[in-house]
Amino acid sequence: MARALTPGTFDPITEGHLDVITRASQLFDEIIVAVATSERKRPLFSLEERCELVRQATAHLPNVRVEPFDGLLVEFARKMDAGILIKGLRAITDFEYEFQMTALNYQLDPELETIFIMSPPEYMYLSSSIVREIASMHGDLEQFVPACVRAALEAKFAE
Numbered sequence: 001m002a003r004a005l006t007p008g009t010f011d012p013i014t015e016g017h018l019d020v021i022t023r024a025s026q027l028f029d030e031i032i033v034a035v036a037t038s039e040r041k042r043p044l045f046s047l048e049e050r051c052e053l054v055r056q057a058t059a060h061l062p063n064v065r066v067e068p069f070d071g072l073l074v075e076f077a078r079k080m081d082a083g084i085l086i087k088g089l090r091a092i093t094d095f096e097y098e099f100q101m102t103a104l105n106y107q108l109d110p111e112l113e114t115i116f117i118m119s120p121p122e123y124m125y126l127s128s129s130i131v132r133e134i135a136s137m138h139g140d141l142e143q144f145v146p147a148c149v150r151a152a153l154e155a156k157f158a159e
Contacts, residue, residue, distance in 0.1 A: 016123035
């Protein structure tokens with residue numbers, strides 16, 4: 001069984017994240033969406049809220065499950081018996097960061113493979129931080145996030 005892990009903070013999950021997860025789910029038997037604690041990033045949503053939003057957004061994908069994690073990604077991948085990491089790439093700046101992380105992960109666990117999925121053009125600019133900013137200004141989020149996330153963001157930024 002080919003099990004892959006798609007890690008991230010998902011604060012919140014966007015249509016770009018969902019695109020990567022959906023495409024990965026077509027390539028592997030099981031995808032584990034690993035939602036990182038990421039306390040140093042000071043997320044808008046709690047870990048539990050982020051996991052629940054990812055669960056709702058991926059409910060239509062039968063081979064996807066969501067797990068929270070804290071600590072080293074390579075250790076979590078071992079714990080989940082996942083030998084592959086799936087990462088989405090938007091722009092060259094993503095590549096530089098992910099290249100460094102892949103090299104580090106390789107040093108920590110040479111058997112853990114990283115596979116990159118390129119974002120389609122309509123999501124190359126999209127990030128959780130941009131979505132949070134639009135939400136904070138009560139902008140239209142329909143094309144950027146699933147409906148469950150839109151509702152959660154509207155509730156967070158309600159006046």
